[in-house]
Amino acid sequence: MNLTHARVWRGTMPVQYLYTAGVAGERFFQTLRRRGVLAVTRCAECQVTYLPPRLYCERCFADLSQAWAEVAPGGRVHTYTVVCEDQDGHPLDPPQVVAFVRIDGTDGGLIGRLLRVRLQDVRVEMPVDAVLAPPRRRRGRMDDIVGFAPRRALPRRRTP
Amino acid sequence: MSDRVAVVGAGEVPLRPLSPRQSYREMGFEAATRAYDDAGVTHQDIDSFVSVCEDFHEGTSITDEYTPDQLGAVLRPVHTVAGDGLQGVAAAVMLIRTGIADLVAVEAHCKTSNILAHEQVLTMALDPSYERLPGITPHFVAGMEMRRYLHETGAPEDAVAMVVVKNRRHALSNPVAAYGEVLSPDDVLASAAVCAPLREREISPPADGAVVLVLASEEAARRTPKPVWIRGVGWASDSPWLAARSWGQASYASLATQMAYQMAGIAKPDQEIRFAEVDDTYAYKELQHLEAAQLIPRADAARIVLEGGTRRGGRLPVNSSGGSLGMGYCFDATALYRTAAAVRQIRGEAGRAQVERAATTGTQRGLNQIEDCEL
Structure with missing residues (x-):
């Protein structure tokens, strides 16, 4: 960028902040960490199951704080992309396959990397299961789910 | 009053x-x-x-x-x-x-x-607890949306490339556009994958x-x-949660255009609208938005674009300004550039970018689509 002829002020934005997971997020991440399943909320009126869980229904605005359920961390690849650039626009080598997985029994889903699959074998609507970090390594964060792998490719003994 | x-x-x-x-x-x-x-x-x-x-x-x-x-x-x-x-x-x-x-x-x-770190700003628009993936470009959201759109409609990637070719060419006739260029579909398809199937030339340059x-x-x-x-205005915001949005259809744009059409008394948009400026931040969005705005029957956008129906001389000229792909993407100002272009069209002042029937007397109806699409 040729800015040599112009007076410019270069700067960084050293902004530090917190983001609160909230009541719903706390329950989701603690449930994931402790038991390896997904906590969801259900609106009986609208017949919508929220994942990520929310304390309110975005359609009828009902309070869902007492409407919790749990589902297994598996579903179908609703869509996916092959990410070839990092956050600064530099090439990613190798590229990463990132998918939105529609989790079974919910109207929502989770975003994660696809693992243990060749790129040419990835399909929309392909069944996948979450690959979880070992229980001791889980920290109650999204990366407790390492990624998603094709259902058949998972080892038989699943993490609890 | x-x-x-x-x-x-x-x-x-x-x-x-x-x-x-x-x-x-x-x-x-x-x-x-x-x-x-x-x-x-x-x-x-x-x-x-x-x-x-x-x-x-x-x-x-x-x-x-x-x-x-x-x-x-x-x-x-x-x-x-x-x-x-x-x-x-x-x-x-x-x-x-x-x-x-x-x-x-x-x-x-x-x-x-x-903006020296645009991707970093974009990333901060994603929910930090569920939606941010470290180390990858935030364009991954568009890559996934494009894949689902193509999957649901069967639109070929050629049609997406043709949107780029058309808009870049349109931009050559618009003196305020930054990226006018003559490209072939192959030039677009040969550009580097950013988040496949989304390619570099299918992303509006800033x-x-x-x-x-x-x-x-x-x-x-x-x-x-x-x-x-102004005959009608409409706007709608989709769910802020990626998991709750439609990945294949632009639901927000359907609702926004319905609101505007109702206010304007437009019953048959595909017959009454003479030209359209619609969002093309990413090339596939133009196809998605034309369908959402009922300007083209669902899943027909690709065919009509490939046949040249949305060129300046076509049945429904779309983004004769060059769109974001041809004018350049200017964040929140982008839509106002398009509104200014639509105003000039209706006045008959668009010069070489002029769409023929836009400025005829009688019903003067352009469409400038309002929508809320953060990424």
């Missing part, structure tokens, strides 16, 4: 990849000067001002601290909108229809060349710019030389 509202003035600075000499305030001043001149008014005639810009994009915060002297609005009624430029237009329409103001200036700007529009009540518009009437 009439509740009709018109755009009576439009002014912009040419979109450019770099503008090292001018500050964005000076760009705003230039755009405002042109818009007021176009409307035949002075800054003192304007009753209220709306400025559209968002924090962090250009390394500033509390955006309203950076307005309003460039609009001639010091010690005057001003409010800022952190959203799309068209939401600024909607705010102006409401100010006028409620009788609060007769003349309103709407401004939007973005000096994209000041450009610096500033736009000001002047809106007027019917009474005030009658005193100006070239009013263009």
